Each structure stands twice: as structure tokens, then as C-alpha cells.
Amino acid sequence: MKINTHITLCSAALAALMLPAAAQNSSPNPPATINQRKENQQDRIANGVASGQLTAGETANLEKKESNLNKEEKLMRSEDNGKLTGADRKVLNQQQNQLSQQIYQDKHNAAVQNTNPKSAVGKRAENQQDRMAQGIKSGQLTAGKASNLERKEAGINREVHNDRAAHGGKLTPQERAQVNRQQNRLSNQIYNKKHNGRRQ
Numbered sequence: 001m002k003i004n005t006h007i008t009l010c011s012a013a014l015a016a017l018m019l020p021a022a023a024q025n026s027s028p029n030p031p032a033t034i035n036q037r038k039e040n041q042q043d044r045i046a047n048g049v050a051s052g053q054l055t056a057g058e059t060a061n062l063e064k065k066e067s068n069l070n071k072e073e074k075l076m077r078s079e080d081n082g083k084l085t086g087a088d089r090k091v092l093n094q095q096q097n098q099l100s101q102q103i104y105q106d107k108h109n110a111a112v113q114n115t116n117p118k119s120a121v122g123k124r125a126e127n128q129q130d131r132m133a134q135g136i137k138s139g140q141l142t143a144g145k146a147s148n149l150e151r152k153e154a155g156i157n158r159e160v161h162n163d164r165a166a167h168g169g170k171l172t173p174q175e176r177a178q179v180n181r182q183q184n185r186l187s188n189q190i191y192n193k194k195h196n197g198r199r200q
Contacts, residue, residue, distance in 0.1 A: 121179050121183075140200075
């Protein structure tokens with residue numbers, strides 16, 4: 001009787017230990033879809049822009065790659081009545097893996113965007129980066145639009161850097177006025193692209 005009780009208790013304990021493992025194996029998490037991965041990668045880019053881990057130039061490059069990937073997916077779907085073949089999914093997954101790795105590398109390298117600038121020009125650039133990050137995260141800015149805006153922001157940043165280098169770290173009043181006009185144009189473009197009805 002004592003042996004049967006011992007065997008019953010051991011069997012019950014073994015069954016209790018195996019139940020979670022059996023449940024895990026019977027319903028594994030399905031792999032993320034192409035769209036889920038795109039959304040995740042856009043969120044990672046937006047977070048990198050907001051935190052300063054991604055510079056405007058790095059963001060422009062990543063968003064251009066994302067835009068090209070989106071165009072390729074659209075072409076693949078158009079060739080197969082709106083569907084992706086298994087081979088299409090494999091190609092897109094490999095490209096998304098490469099882009100994911102590039103996002104990680106760019107977010108963890110030494111290049112950073114200043115998120116606490118002291119100058120009015122720097123504060124304005126930071127504000128516009130925050131607006132773009134919000135637009136990327138919300139889907140108001142497609143990858144192509146974000147790439148275009150970030151490329152322009154990077155151009156302004158280079159110009160400010162070069163002007164300051166030429167004048168002992170300061171901008172002349174004329175240079176400040178020129179940068180302000182450029183930032184005004186970019187600000188209007190950010191607004192227009194975020195509110196034109198097209199979404200990621």
C-alpha cells in the first residue's frame with residue numbers, strides 16, 4: 001500500500017511538471033508577420049530618434065532602406081494578386097533581419113544626436129526631431145517621407161556644424177537667420193507630411 005501511494009504521488013508530480021511543457025509545445029507563438037516586423041522596426045527607429053541614439057543622417061539612411069523594402073514588398077504582392085509567396089516572405093524576412101541589425105548597430109554606435117542643446121538653433125532642431133519621432137511611431141510619416149525629412153535635417157545640421165567651425169564655435173547673425181529660414185521650411189514640411197492622410 002505504501003509503495004502504491006509513493007508511485008501515485010511520483011506519477012502525479014511528474015504529470016504536473018510535464019503539463020506546462022506540453023502546453024508550450026502545443027501552442028508556440030507564431031512568428032511575427034511582415035507587417036508586425038515593419039511596425040516593430042519603425043517603433044525602434046522612432047525611439048532611437050527620440051532618445052538621440054540615432055542621428056538625423058542615420059535615421060534618413062534607415063528609413064530609406066525601410067522605404068525600399070516596402071516598395072519591394074508592394075511589387076511582390078502586385079505580381080501574385082496581392083499575396084506573398086513563401087519565397088517572397090523568405091526574401092523579405094532576410095532583408096528585415098539585415099535592417100534590424102543595422103538599426104541595432106546605429107543605435108549603439110558612438111554617433112548621437114544632442115537631446116539637450118543650449119542654443120536656440122539646437123533646441124529647434126531637437127524639437128523637430130521629436131516631432132518626426134512621434135510621426136514615425138504613430139505611422140503619420142511613412143518611411144519614405146521620414147527619410148526625406150531626416151535627410152534635410154541632416155543637411156541643416158552639417159551646415160550649422162561647418163558654419164560654427166568656421167567662426168570659432170558661433171553662428172553669425174546672417175547664418176542664424178539662414179538656418180532659421182531652413183528650419184521654418186522643414187517645420188512646415190513635417191506638418192504637411194504628417195497631416196496629408198497617408199500612413200505607414
